[in-house]
Amino acid sequence: MEPTLARTDARIYLDHAATTPMRPEAIAAVMEGMARWANPSSPHAEGRAARAALEDARKRIAKALDWPYHVILTSGASESAALAMRGRPGIGVAAVEHDAVFRAAEQPVMLEVDAGGIVLNGEGAETIALQSANSETGVLQERPTGFWIADCSQTAGKLPLPEAELIIVSAHKLGGPPGIGALLVRDLGMLDPTGGQERGYRGGTENLPGALGFAAALEAPRDWFADMPALRTTLDEAILSGGGETLAHKSPRIPTIASYRMPSVSSAAQLIRLDMAGFAVSAGSACSSGSMRPSHVLAAMGYSPEAAGEVVRVSFGWTTTADDVAKFAEAWTRIATDIRRAA
Numbered sequence: 001m002e003p004t005l006a007r008t009d010a011r012i013y014l015d016h017a018a019t020t021p022m023r024p025e026a027i028a029a030v031m032e033g034m035a036r037w038a039n040p041s042s043p044h045a046e047g048r049a050a051r052a053a054l055e056d057a058r059k060r061i062a063k064a065l066d067w068p069y070h071v072i073l074t075s076g077a078s079e080s081a082a083l084a085m086r087g088r089p090g091i092g093v094a095a096v097e098h099d100a101v102f103r104a105a106e107q108p109v110m111l112e113v114d115a116g117g118i119v120l121n122g123e124g125a126e127t128i129a130l131q132s133a134n135s136e137t138g139v140l141q142e143r144p145t146g147f148w149i150a151d152c153s154q155t156a157g158k159l160p161l162p163e164a165e166l167i168i169v170s171a172h173k174l175g176g177p178p179g180i181g182a183l184l185v186r187d188l189g190m191l192d193p194t195g196g197q198e199r200g201y202r203g204g205t206e207n208l209p210g211a212l213g214f215a216a217a218l219e220a221p222r223d224w225f226a227d228m229p230a231l232r233t234t235l236d237e238a239i240l241s242g243g244g245e246t247l248a249h250k251s252p253r254i255p256t257i258a259s260y261r262m263p264s265v266s267s268a269a270q271l272i273r274l275d276m277a278g279f280a281v282s283a284g285s286a287c288s289s290g291s292m293r294p295s296h297v298l299a300a301m302g303y304s305p306e307a308a309g310e311v312v313r314v315s316f317g318w319t320t321t322a323d324d325v326a327k328f329a330e331a332w333t334r335i336a337t338d339i340r341r342a343a
Contacts, residue, residue, distance in 0.1 A: 016317030033209030092125025138257030
């Protein structure tokens with residue numbers, strides 16, 4: 001049976017920064033991998049065949065990302081961050097980074113950002129962990145000085161990789177399966193091996209189906225991305241005309257992520273109304289939106305807890321259409337108008 005993307009016209013999914021629907025090519029590749037049941041570390045013929053398929057997937061991932069160095073396959077971005085930051089106390093960490101980076105950092109040096117979410121400086125830290133694009137606001141960062149651990153979870157497969165020493169990639173952010181990611185390594189001497197698989201840099205049976213799906217997702221057409229700047233601009237303008245605010249609107253941003261504030265209306269109330277209207281969006285990163293706690297990203301940018309609590313994140317992906325964006329803009333404006341009238 002040919003795998004297809006499950007979608008109903010009644011619902012519009014605009015939470016791709018949390019996870020994006022798997023590409024049909026990736027689904028087919030994972031199904032193929034499930035039939036290759038042998039352990040890639042086993043010495044027998046079945047194991048050797050699985051190993052050959054795994055290494056081929058690794059090469060394809062590197063080629064698709066235009067990365068000529070080493071690829072260590074992991075369980076996802078969180079493990080990649082932990083692996084990259086292990087044994088590196090005193091890493092400079094921007095105040096707007098993902099929670100996974102804060103959890104992995106040992107004695108971090110906090111780096112401030114301006115009101116637009118741009119890191120002000122990296123003084124006091126020889127190594128800096130920094131998202132290439134912020135997962136809540138989409139703000140793009142320039143290369144910092146020194147050794148850069150770049151979290152490219154939101155940009156890999158969309159924008160060219162930055163000139164960083166270590167790069168974090170997640171498959172499920174770009175149409176691949178969940179449960180697999182990679183740490184791209186310029187020089188393996190930058191890491192301390194701990195034994196196990198992946199050339200001794202992590203333990204655990206290799207995820208062959210995931211690796212095949214990861215490679216297939218990266219090889220899928222990316223022409224959809226060219227339409228995203230115009231769609232995001234359309235939504236920015238609609239939110240502004242409807243009395244809302246686009247966060248970091250003057251900062252360089254990846255066109256697939258934006259955060260919008262509806263003044264005097266809580267994020268929770270907006271999410272409920274939008275979900276009932278058939279739209280899937282979030283209130284920041286998926287790891288924190290479930291708790292509805294105030295966003296540390298917006299706090300670092302100078303937003304009060306009250307203002308930060310009035311923001312939702314909208315994120316586009318390969319399934320997003322102009323009609324999706326138009327319908328969301330209409331729904332957002334209608335909800336804002338209805339609530340203002342009721343007040």
